[in-house]
Amino acid sequence: MLTLRLLLLATLTLFVGCAGGPSYAGGPTEEEAHARVIPGTDVTIWQIDGYDVSSRGGTAYVAPGHRKLKVRFEYSIDSESATPWEYKVIDLNVEDGQTYLIERTGEGMFGPFDVQVRQAPRR
Numbered sequence: 177m178l179t180l181r182l183l184l185l186a187t188l189t190l191f192v193g194c195a196g197g198p199s200y201a202g203g204p205t206e207e208e209a210h211a212r213v214i215p216g217t218d219v220t221i222w223q224i225d226g227y228d229v230s231s232r233g234g235t236a237y238v239a240p241g242h243r244k245l246k247v248r249f250e251y252s253i254d255s256e257s258a259t260p261w262e263y264k265v266i267d268l269n270v271e272d273g274q275t276y277l278i279e280r281t282g283e284g285m286f287g288p289f290d291v292q293v294r295q296a297p298r299r
Contacts, residue, residue: 197230198230198237199224199229199230199231199235199236199237199238200223200224200225200227200228200229200230200236201227201228202225202227202239203224203227203236203237203238203239204237204238204239205237206237208239209239209240209272210237210238210239210240210272211237211238211240211270211271211272211273211274211275211276212235212236212237212238212274212275212276213235213236213238213245213268213270213275213276213278214235214275214276214277214278214296215233215234215247215278216277216278216279216280217279217280218249218250218251218280219247219248219249219250219278219279219280219291220232220233220247220248220249221236221245221246221247221278222246222247222248222263223244223245223246224236224238224243224244224245224246225243225244226244238268238270238276239270240270240271240272241269241270242267242268242269242270243267243268243269243270244265244266244267244268245265245266245268245278246263246264246265246266247263247264247265247266247278247291248261248262248263248264249261249262249264249280249289249290249291250280251287251289252282252287252289262289264290264291266278266291266293268293273298274295274296274298275295275296275298276293276294276295276296277293277294277295277296278291278292278293279291279292279293279294
């Protein structure tokens with residue numbers, strides 16, 4: 177029981193220690209110039225500028241400038257595709273302080289599906 181508690185404490189410490197850190201190797205922290213990229217439903221961010229992200233399903237902090245994001249979008253659960261997902265590389269010109277939303281698009285239940293990026297209004 178003591179081993180389980182120590183393992184949970186170590187995991188929690190690691191998680192808290194990583195909070196606010198860069199989303200990808202060489203990327204900005206929350207305190208540095210950055211934009212937020214938020215994946216929508218059925219979309220995950222896999223890489224930024226060729227570097228794996230630390231959390232695929234969460235918000236990524238992205239440095240300003242021209243960036244390449246590798247995303248994966250899931251097909252509808254009712255899709256009859258042999259591979260129920262697809263990867264896509266998105267070119268994105270990132271502005272400091274901006275928030276970008278990546279959303280899956282598509283016609284009907286069976287696609288074809290794609291992704292679109294849109295800017296959230298500034299506050």
